[in-house]
Amino acid sequence: MTMKKNELLSLAKPHYDKDQLLELDHAIDIATKAHHGQKRKSGEPYIIHPIAVAATLIDWGMDIDSVLAGVLHDTVEDTDTTLEDIEKYFGKDVAFLVDGVTKVSQARAGMQDLTEYLPQTKDNLSKLLIAVGQDVRVVIIKLADRLHNLQTLQHMPRDKQLKIARESLEVFGPMADKLGMGRVRMQIEELAFSYLDPKEFKRLQNTVRKRLGKSTRKLGGVRETVDKALKEQGISFEINGRVKSIYSLHKKLNKVNGNMADIYDLMALRIIVNSKEDCYRVLGILHTLYQPMIARIKDYISVPKPNGYQSLHTTVLTPSEQIVEFQIRTHDMHEFAERGLAASFHYHEQKSSKGYSKKKSAAVLPTHMQWITQLQEIAGRLRNGEEISSSQLNVDLFGDRIFVHSPRGDIYNLPEGGLPLDFAYLVHSDIGKHAYGFKVNGAIHPFDKPLKNGDVVEVMTRKTSLPKKAWIDHVKTTHARNKLRAQLRQLGVIEGISHAAAIIREKTRKKKAS
Numbered sequence: 001m002t003m004k005k006n007e008l009l010s011l012a013k014p015h016y017d018k019d020q021l022l023e024l025d026h027a028i029d030i031a032t033k034a035h036h037g038q039k040r041k042s043g044e045p046y047i048i049h050p051i052a053v054a055a056t057l058i059d060w061g062m063d064i065d066s067v068l069a070g071v072l073h074d075t076v077e078d079t080d081t082t083l084e085d086i087e088k089y090f091g092k093d094v095a096f097l098v099d100g101v102t103k104v105s106q107a108r109a110g111m112q113d114l115t116e117y118l119p120q121t122k123d124n125l126s127k128l129l130i131a132v133g134q135d136v137r138v139v140i141i142k143l144a145d146r147l148h149n150l151q152t153l154q155h156m157p158r159d160k161q162l163k164i165a166r167e168s169l170e171v172f173g174p175m176a177d178k179l180g181m182g183r184v185r186m187q188i189e190e191l192a193f194s195y196l197d198p199k200e201f202k203r204l205q206n207t208v209r210k211r212l213g214k215s216t217r218k219l220g221g222v223r224e225t226v227d228k229a230l231k232e233q234g235i236s237f238e239i240n241g242r243v244k245s246i247y248s249l250h251k252k253l254n255k256v257n258g259n260m261a262d263i264y265d266l267m268a269l270r271i272i273v274n275s276k277e278d279c280y281r282v283l284g285i286l287h288t289l290y291q292p293m294i295a296r297i298k299d300y301i302s303v304p305k306p307n308g309y310q311s312l313h314t315t316v317l318t319p320s321e322q323i324v325e326f327q328i329r330t331h332d333m334h335e336f337a338e339r340g341l342a343a344s345f346h347y348h349e350q351k352s353s354k355g356y357s358k359k360k361s362a363a364v365l366p367t368h369m370q371w372i373t374q375l376q377e378i379a380g381r382l383r384n385g386e387e388i389s390s391s392q393l394n395v396d397l398f399g400d401r402i403f404v405h406s407p408r409g410d411i412y413n414l415p416e417g418g419l420p421l422d423f424a425y426l427v428h429s430d431i432g433k434h435a436y437g438f439k440v441n442g443a444i445h446p447f448d449k450p451l452k453n454g455d456v457v458e459v460m461t462r463k464t465s466l467p468k469k470a471w472i473d474h475v476k477t478t479h480a481r482n483k484l485r486a487q488l489r490q491l492g493v494i495e496g497i498s499h500a501a502a503i504i505r506e507k508t509r510k511k512k513a514s
């Protein structure tokens, strides 16, 4: 598990260009020097830790800036290296990421600071996310850091083990979940739980092993039947078994009073196909083969989970009275379910700091990208010193969400109470600009009436129609408000901030700060 400089470089080689690899080489040297003489609890040189973190980030497909920040992530906190040094050698972005990671470590020591900073937010997780929300890559680096600390937890004293394990389950697991990073969430939870309650972990592991032997044999027949039926319909697919993780089994057992007989999805069959249409075809085929349990059919494709997870789930009853859960999804959905947000920073895609290519991402992870684009937009404004009330932050980022559809069937994610113009600006700022009316579910819909979950919203536009000042009262999201204001300013309908107003604003801010 211990990795050396050269191994990290060769791991990186296929994914980054020459200059980037030189930077990585340089970063490792700097970190090695900075951590010289420091040791991990295992007695190994400290540098093995940042190298392991960087290796994980490469494995997750992160962009070079994240990997560099992974190598350097503990230098500012634990060594003489300063942020200025890092900025000088690797630029603003990397320095910004390292600073973010350092701040999370400090924040986690005392969540109180953050409570003061953002008094109205609901939970620690949200606070943490907002604090680092300027760039979600900070959270992703932090997750890689935490993962390695969990992987090397055996060297820690028992009380530290418990503290880190508990915190991982309370904060970092849910955080990975929020970012849709299913695989990482599971890794974190399994490791943390195995330290928190080793006896229970072992017991459940044994139970699963025993039951799995049986159900694998039993499922063999089901799998064959399904395999044959799908082939007959000419669907190309992969099918494999998904075993429930120990920790999620533990949580589920708590809900059903420990009764194993109530766990239907210890082992589920996962079917991965090429298109969304095929997902529904497969569902139809399964339901003609077997009796579905109506209450357990879930369509997370048309209504994804808030973290962007998409799949069809169904639980069926076989003729031999076995209960079998199926999960059906496309390759893209599967990739997203496993890697979540990290997938959107992929080194083979564009650089994340330049934003997302809308066309491409929209096809793969529509609702999720909207959330994250908003997070970044808002964080950017916070960074520029703009004041945003926490209640507005809550509406934009952590409030309840609704899903609405375009007439073409695309799904958009809005805060509860979102108005038609919020939808229009979300689709495209030009659509907002030229809107003159709305149809919702086929009927004319006023500007000031909130949309509801599941609405089909059609924006009526014409080139000659332009935004009006009164619209400011007809938008709820920060995104729509910003776009609208910019357009109104451009049209000369409202003025930009005057010089005098800017000075007053600056003064008030200074007063508050002192």
Ligand code: MN
Pocket: 049, 073, 074, 145
């Ligand atoms: Mn670390």
